[in-house]
Amino acid sequence: MKESRQSIEQHYQIILDSIAEGVFTVDLDFLITSFNKGAEEITGIPREKAIGRPCFEVLRANVCETGCILKQTINNRRPIVNMPVYIIRADQKCIPISANTTLLKDKSGQVIGGVETFRDLTAVNKLRKALLKQHSFEDIVSKNDKMLKLFAILPQIAESNSTVLIEGASGTGKELIARAIHNHSSRRKGAFIAVNCGALPDTLCESELFGYKAGAFTDAKKDKPGRFALAQNGTIFLDEIGDISQAVQIRLLRVLEEKVYEPLGSTKTVKTNARVVAATHQNLEQLVREGKFREDLYFRIDVIKLSLPKLSDRKEDIPLLVDHFVDRFNHLTGRNIVGLTQEAMAALMLYDWPGNVRELENAIEHAFVLCQEELIRLQHLPERLIPENGSMLVPTGLTLREIEKRAIETALRRNQWKKMATARELGIDKNTLRRKIKRLEITVPQK
Numbered sequence: 001m002k003e004s005r006q007s008i009e010q011h012y013q014i015i016l017d018s019i020a021e022g023v024f025t026v027d028l029d030f031l032i033t034s035f036n037k038g039a040e041e042i043t044g045i046p047r048e049k050a051i052g053r054p055c056f057e058v059l060r061a062n063v064c065e066t067g068c069i070l071k072q073t074i075n076n077r078r079p080i081v082n083m084p085v086y087i088i089r090a091d092q093k094c095i096p097i098s099a100n101t102t103l104l105k106d107k108s109g110q111v112i113g114g115v116e117t118f119r120d121l122t123a124v125n126k127l128r129k130a131l132l133k134q135h136s137f138e139d140i141v142s143k144n145d146k147m148l149k150l151f152a153i154l155p156q157i158a159e160s161n162s163t164v165l166i167e168g169a170s171g172t173g174k175e176l177i178a179r180a181i182h183n184h185s186s187r188r189k190g191a192f193i194a195v196n197c198g199a200l201p202d203t204l205c206e207s208e209l210f211g212y213k214a215g216a217f218t219d220a221k222k223d224k225p226g227r228f229a230l231a232q233n234g235t236i237f238l239d240e241i242g243d244i245s246q247a248v249q250i251r252l253l254r255v256l257e258e259k260v261y262e263p264l265g266s267t268k269t270v271k272t273n274a275r276v277v278a279a280t281h282q283n284l285e286q287l288v289r290e291g292k293f294r295e296d297l298y299f300r301i302d303v304i305k306l307s308l309p310k311l312s313d314r315k316e317d318i319p320l321l322v323d324h325f326v327d328r329f330n331h332l333t334g335r336n337i338v339g340l341t342q343e344a345m346a347a348l349m350l351y352d353w354p355g356n357v358r359e360l361e362n363a364i365e366h367a368f369v370l371c372q373e374e375l376i377r378l379q380h381l382p383e384r385l386i387p388e389n390g391s392m393l394v395p396t397g398l399t400l401r402e403i404e405k406r407a408i409e410t411a412l413r414r415n416q417w418k419k420m421a422t423a424r425e426l427g428i429d430k431n432t433l434r435r436k437i438k439r440l441e442i443t444v445p446q447k
Contacts, residue, residue: 020119022097025104026055026070027113042097042120044090055116060088061099063374070114073101077111084121084338084375096121096338138180140173141324144314150177150306157304158184163256165241165301166279168308171356174279175237177306182235187275190234193227198240205248212264228261231274241301242282242293249294256300276301311353311360312432315404318348321357325364326376333368340367340376342403347378349404351385352432387411387426405440408433417444 022039024032035050035058043050045058056064063069069080079102086094097118104113137151157164158181166174175194182192200208211226227236238244244252255261256276260269278301287293311317322345326337340348344367353359367380378386408426415421423433437444 019117022118022120023115024050024055024058025113025115028074028111030055030068030070030114032058033113039118042089042095042118043087061085061097067373069099069101070116073103074111074114077103079103085118086336086338086374087118138176138183140176140180141320142314142317143320144309144317146309147314147317150308154180155184157181157306159186160304161275162303163275163301164277164304164306165284166277166306166308167284168279168281169310169356170281171358172308172310173357174308175239177308178235178237178277178279181277182237182275185235185275187234191231192235192237193231193274194237194239195227196239198243202245202248205244206251207264209248210251210261210263213266223263226263228255228272228274229270232272234274236274236276238276238278240280240282241278242280242284242287246294249297253294253297253300256297311356315349318360319345321360322348322364325361329365329368335368336374337368337371337376338374341378343378344376344381346403346407347381347385347387350387350407350426350428352428384427401440404436405442408436408440409442412442412444 019036020038022042023034023036024039025034027033032050032053032055035045035047037047039045039050040047043058050058055070056068063083063085069083069085072078073080079100081100083099083101085097085099087097088094098121099116099118101114101116103111104115106112137154140147140151142148142151154177164178164181166177168174178194179192182188195208197205207224207226209226209228211224211229214222238252251261255272259273260271262269284293284298284302288295288298322340326339329335330337348360348363355362363382363385364376366382367376371377371380408422411422411425412419415425419433419437420430423430426433428436436442
């Protein structure tokens with residue numbers, strides 16, 4: 001009987017050792033009771049040195065002290081799937097792993113410990129960074145088809161000297177595109193001068209753009225160069241060009257046509273070779289029809305038009321953008337945040353992002369301020385992103401599309417399929433909910 005039991009244990013060990021993933025078990029005191037070959041290879045610690053020791057001494061994971069996932073599983077009686085974690089190997093190298101935990105029970109169903117399986121994500125992270133490079137242009141990341149087509153033509157646009165008009169809602173990254181065009185152009189050694197036309201009063205816009213001579217007006221005590229002068233041999237970015245007055249439009253038209261202008265109070269013509277990149281969140285064609293924007297100026301700036309989609313129309317980019325912003329804020333703050341929990345990511349996928357990419361970046365920065373752990377959780381996000389019903393229980397092992405679909409279906413059922421009540425609970429507009437139901441192919445019962 002004893003020999004038979006030893007034979008079974010050896011058989012189980014052979015099976016465990018054939019698994020590429022690391023596998024180990026612990027008892028209720030969190031002492032390691034088994035440790036497979038995969039665990040040895042990933043951690044660099046031999047089985048005989050691991051068995052009998054507390055698991056936190058062997059793995060030395062970043063969650064061991066603040067939120068041991070095995071302890072959570074045993075205490076809550078719930079498994080954890082694909083938790084991103086960092087461990088310190090025997091050679092002191094910190095590596096990323098993906099960990100799964102579940103309960104270990106005896107024949108009678110009594111909990112006697114826990115099981116953890118984990119895999120080394122070092123190669124996966126390298127691949128992710130390589131893919132991120134493929135889906136990026138300068139500081140802009142996307143895998144959206146429309147954005148990738150834009151990335152493909154940006155180098156050609158940058159090489160030309162043509163005027164560019166960038167259309168898109170606020171926060172979609174118009175200035176990033178303008179900077180990318182400048183940085184890839186022959187003018188990259190020159191200055192990139194950004195002007196927010198919408199923030200300048202009509203009385204100041206003209207002097208800011210073209211400069212003035214001493215005595216041009218009461219407070220003009222000395223000459224001041226304008227933004228066009230500062231952008232000589234470089235690029236001038238005119239953001240929110242749809243907000244400039246008719247008077248400034250006339251002067252700007254002359255600059256685009258003749259490449260000359262006169263500073264305020266001057267009778268001498270100044271030449272400019274600054275390349276103009278303009279941007280707007282408005283429909284300039286509509287403004288032309290309404291007589292608010294000169295048609296001749298519109299056709300002068302509409303040489304190359306780039307249209308940027310809203311973040312709500314490229315939600316497949318949210319995980320990519322989140323990784324990008326987490327990496328950036330880790331670098332800026334010296335932190336080592338791994339990423340987001342599935343609940344937090346689901347909240348980001350559900351939100352409609354009226355502030356677009358800029359709002360997403362601000363949300364991650366907000367989370368970095370509040371998060372003192374290695375994972376950003378739901379409670380670390382801005383309150384407006386969190387559904388009114390509090391935390392969301394999201395099934396594991398699903399794609400982000402499935403998570404979003406599951407969360408919306410659950411909310412619809414909870415509200416007897418009433419769209420207004422569901423939209424209110426999820427913190428989104430009713431029309432946004434309708435679009436999501438159609439896009440995610442959710443079947444709503446007929447009344």
